Amino acid sequence: MYQTLIAPFDNFSFMRMALVGVLALALINGPIGLMLLMRRMTLVGNVLSHAVVPGAALGFVMVGPSMAVMGLTGFLSGVVVAILAGVATQLTPLRQDVNFVAFYLLSLTAGSLLVLAFGSNVDLMRVFFGTVLAIDLGVLAMIAAIATVVLVGLAVFYRPLLVDGFDPRFLGSVAGRTDVYAGMFMAMVVATLVANFLALGTLLAVGPLLLPAAAARCWATRLGAAMALSVLLGALGGYGGLLMSLHANMPSGPSIVLADGIIFVIALAASGRWSVMSRFKARGISP
Amino acid sequence: MxxxxxxxxxxxxxxxxxxxxxxxxxxxxxxxxxxxxxxxxxxxxxxxxxxEGYALDGEAARPAAASITFEGATAIFGDAPALRDISGTFAAGSMSAVVGPNGAGKSTLLKLAAGLLQPRAGMIRREPADPRAIAFLPQRSEIDTAFPITALDFVALGAWRRYGSLATPNDDTRDSARQALAVVGLSDAAMRPIGELSIGNLQRLLFARLLLLDTRCLLLDEPFAAIDQATADDLLAVLRRWHGEGRTIVAVLHDLDQAREAFPECLVLARRVMAWGPTRCVLTEQTLRDARQAMQGN
Incomplete structure (x- = not known):
């Protein structure tokens, strides 16, 4: 038991670093992912994760494979794409989803071409799939810093952020300033995605953000409980994924998202009207 | 150890x-x-x-009475004028019904009054001037009922101005939210998520939140449409109670009997003012026929 579940983290410092990283990520992925779900913005979240690519690529081209620079430029390009897509939605008759998908395709291709023009396929793979097991203290500090800022922001603006998501007109009628929250939330989402990108790459960054949140939403009806549960499930997925990657000799990033996915499928199967659990319950009640 | x-x-x-x-x-x-x-x-x-420093002083920021005066207000909807040359006053403490054929501009008038829409010409004077001193209940709310919030917490949002965007509601707020739920007959549903409520009960819930919002002026766009008779009666009782407290109430109505029965003042609208005054003088067969003809003439 100890050998399988704990020893890897005792023996290998890279496993410890990775574990600390994914646990810190789980802390912000839970609440931010759930709020994305609540606002019906999962698609936007997915798009923004790709919007990080051109910035990260630009950072890579300018400075080389430095995670700190790539994270910063990635954040900037994510924010720029979010603003551009927002402005395009305001100014054109196209709906928000169309604009976001168009910008996602643009960023993905532009970013890939940039990396390939100045680097190798391996570099591109690193941008897309990340290197969880290569997390060093610097990257860990960045993830921790982002997580701290996002968590503090969430704590301070928790209520207006939520109400803006489900009854914006009412918030506008009682609070003086409501134009700040949509942008603030977008910035938080991009920051969270960048933190995930530092560990898992841009393609996988959405996985730990949305899957535990979706799984938690299957079980918990109250928002606070759902947030706590999604943090817990995210931590569990990160831990399980790291173990899986070590024991089955699989790439670590995809195994973490796979573990999150397995948790999500279990949650799906165990909730709802057609779930296994509710069938057992129904059988218990009927004579 | x-x-x-x-x-x-x-x-x-x-x-x-x-x-x-x-x-x-x-x-x-x-x-x-x-x-x-x-x-x-x-x-x-x-x-x-x-x-924005609004209502931070609580009681001091709230005026005793609220009135809305239209002075030749005109609103455009698309290319066609939706409302032309509206003049008149919803006096402080009055309870008015707004009636008229479909497309007569009733909702537009309410949005103008609430300050959600700016007039193309003319002006609208509000006393007090801040449009946020007015509560507006839209015809169809844009509330995402899938959001996991209980009826009680939802009603407690009505006290937002009292505690601001950064604080959380305290026990006092929860108590008044419970009382408001009792007033609208929803006490049993306090801990249920809003997504489980019927349309009628959702309307009761919105009224309970208005109770906590505690504004001197309330604008309601078809508050009794698509709900059952019992709910409509209960909510009308809430309106009467607000009227008794000296609040200004303007409601768009389809049920003319309801307007005759419960609303002392009435405005008949057909893209312009057909008649505005005491309901028993204004709400006659003649004005209603005129209103229909005016709409066809347009």
């Missing part, structure tokens, strides 16, 4: 630890008030920014 542990330590170490901890405590007590002061100041600034 800690006792045994400390006994093993040399006396000098214990003394040093005590010294350090007491020095730390002294430092903290000297710094703490300043940190708290900074925190409070930052909080106030942020709140002033987010809530």
């Amino acid at each position: 800690s006792e045994r542990h400390s006994r093993q330590l040399p006396e000098s170490v214990g003394a040093a630890l005590r010294g350090v901890s007491s020095a730390g405590a002294a430092l903290w007590t000297s710094v703490e008030p300043r940190i708290r002061q900074w925190g409070a100041k930052a909080r106030t600034r942020l709140r002033h920014y987010l809530d």
Whole structure:
């Protein structure tokens, strides 16, 4: 038991670093992912994760494979794409989803071409799939810093952020300033995605953000409980994924998202009207 | 355990630890008030920014009466004028029904009154001037009922101005939310998520939130459409109660009998004012026929 579940983290410092990283990520992925779900913005979240690519690529081209620079430029390009897509939605008759998908395709291709023009396929793979097991203290500090800022922001603006998501007109009628929250939330989402990108790459960054949140939403009806549960499930997925990657000799990033996915499928199967659990319950009640 | 542990330590170490901890405590007590002061100041600034200083003084910011006066207001909807040359006053403490054929501009009038829409010509004077002193209940709410919030917490949002964007509702707010739920007959549903409520009960819930919002002026766009008779009666009783408290009420109605029965004032609209005054004088067959003809003429 100890050998399988704990020893890897005792023996290998890279496993410890990775574990600390994914646990810190789980802390912000839970609440931010759930709020994305609540606002019906999962698609936007997915798009923004790709919007990080051109910035990260630009950072890579300018400075080389430095995670700190790539994270910063990635954040900037994510924010720029979010603003551009927002402005395009305001100014054109196209709906928000169309604009976001168009910008996602643009960023993905532009970013890939940039990396390939100045680097190798391996570099591109690193941008897309990340290197969880290569997390060093610097990257860990960045993830921790982002997580701290996002968590503090969430704590301070928790209520207006939520109400803006489900009854914006009412918030506008009682609070003086409501134009700040949509942008603030977008910035938080991009920051969270960048933190995930530092560990898992841009393609996988959405996985730990949305899957535990979706799984938690299957079980918990109250928002606070759902947030706590999604943090817990995210931590569990990160831990399980790291173990899986070590024991089955699989790439670590995809195994973490796979573990999150397995948790999500279990949650799906165990909730709802057609779930296994509710069938057992129904059988218990009927004579 | 800690006792045994400390006994093993040399006396000098214990003394040093005590010294350090007491020095730390002294430092903290000297710094703490300043940190708290900074925190409070930052909080106030942020709140002033987010809530624009609105109603921070509570009662003082709330006027005793509210009135809305239209002075030749005209509104355009698309290319065609939706409302032309509207003049008249919803007096402080009055309870008015707005009636008229479909497309007569009733909702537009209410949005103009609420300040959600600006007139193309003419003006609208509000007393008090801040449009947020007015509560507006739209015809179809844009509330995402899938959001996991209980009826009680939803109603408590009505007290938002009292505690601002940064604080959380306290027990007093929850008590008044419970009372508001009782007034609209939803006490049993307090802990249920809003997604489980029927359309009628959702309307009751919105009224309960208006109770907590506690504004002097209420604009309601078809508050009784698509709900059952019992709910409509209960909510009409709430309107009467607000009227009794001297609040200004304007409601768009389809049910003319309801307007005759419960609303002392009435405005008949057909893209312009057909008649505006006491309901029994205004709501006649003749004006209604005129209103229909005016709409066809347009």
